[in-house]
Amino acid sequence: MPKEVNGSMINYYFICKTKLWLFSHDVQLENESDNVRIGRKLHEESYKRDDELLIDNLIAVDFIRKNGDIYEIHEVKKSNSMELAHKYQLLYYMYYLQKYKDFKNIIGILNYPTIRQTKKIELTDENKKEMKDIITKIKEIVDKSMPKPVKTKKCYKCAYYEFCFI
Numbered sequence: 001m002p003k004e005v006n007g008s009m010i011n012y013y014f015i016c017k018t019k020l021w022l023f024s025h026d027v028q029l030e031n032e033s034d035n036v037r038i039g040r041k042l043h044e045e046s047y048k049r050d051d052e053l054l055i056d057n058l059i060a061v062d063f064i065r066k067n068g069d070i071y072e073i074h075e076v077k078k079s080n081s082m083e084l085a086h087k088y089q090l091l092y093y094m095y096y097l098q099k100y101k102d103f104k105n106i107i108g109i110l111n112y113p114t115i116r117q118t119k120k121i122e123l124t125d126e127n128k129k130e131m132k133d134i135i136t137k138i139k140e141i142v143d144k145s146m147p148k149p150v151k152t153k154k155c156y157k158c159a160y161y162e163f164c165f166i
Contacts, residue, residue, distance in 0.1 A: 005135050006058045010092040013138050014085035017147040019160050024142040027163070055101070059093050062111075070105040073097065080112050080119075082154070087121055088134065094123040095131045 012020035022028075053061045065072045075090045090108040097103040108121035141147065149155075149164035158164075 004058050005092075005138050007060060007089050007092055009138055009142075010134065011082075011085045011089040013134060013141075014088055015082055015154065016150075016152075016158070016160075017141055018149045018164060019158065020138065021141055021146045022160055022163065025146075027160075055097070059096055061093055061097075070107060071097075071103050072107055072109050074109045074111055076111045076113065078112075078114060080110075080115065080117065083110070083119075086110050087119075088131075090121050091123060091127050092131060092134075094121070095128055098123065 009020055009024060012023055051063065053064060055061065061073055062076045063074045065074065073090065073093050075086060075093070077086050080086070087110065090110060094103075094106050094108050098106055106123065108123070110119040110121060112118070151165060155161050155165065
């Protein structure tokens with residue numbers, strides 16, 4: 001179990017608490033998932049000149065661009081169907097970079113190349129307070145027993161589907 005919260009954990013918090021718990025306890029099935037492979041390929045093809053950045057072994061920023069004195073933190077996603085999870089994952093990256101890496105002028109950009117859409121995300125004081133609460137809740141979930149899986153539509157495309165329901 002990781003000592004610190006990472007970007008995937010923030011994302012999974014909004015998608016499925018069971019997935020969050022499993023991932024946090026090193027039950028990692030994403031490498032077997034076609035959807036994950038497609039997402040990686042999409043990033044590689046859409047943003048060939050931009051390299052993913054792993055920071056403190058916790059956050060994997062898809063790419064950063066500097067626009068004047070503003071840092072743009074980009075997150076590339078296949079679809080906007082989980083946009084809330086994507087937004088908070090990106091907010092976490094921005095929160096982390098501002099708090100621990102002293103980034104001052106920072107904005108987030110969600111990139112959805114398959115639908116040719118981008119969304120600008122700003123880190124507000126309210127988001128920062130919310131992020132602290134989310135991190136606390138994630139740690140509580142991870143420290144307890146595995147939450148019982150709850151089957152929803154999104155489960156059918158999940159890398160953990162068979163683990164949870166078969």
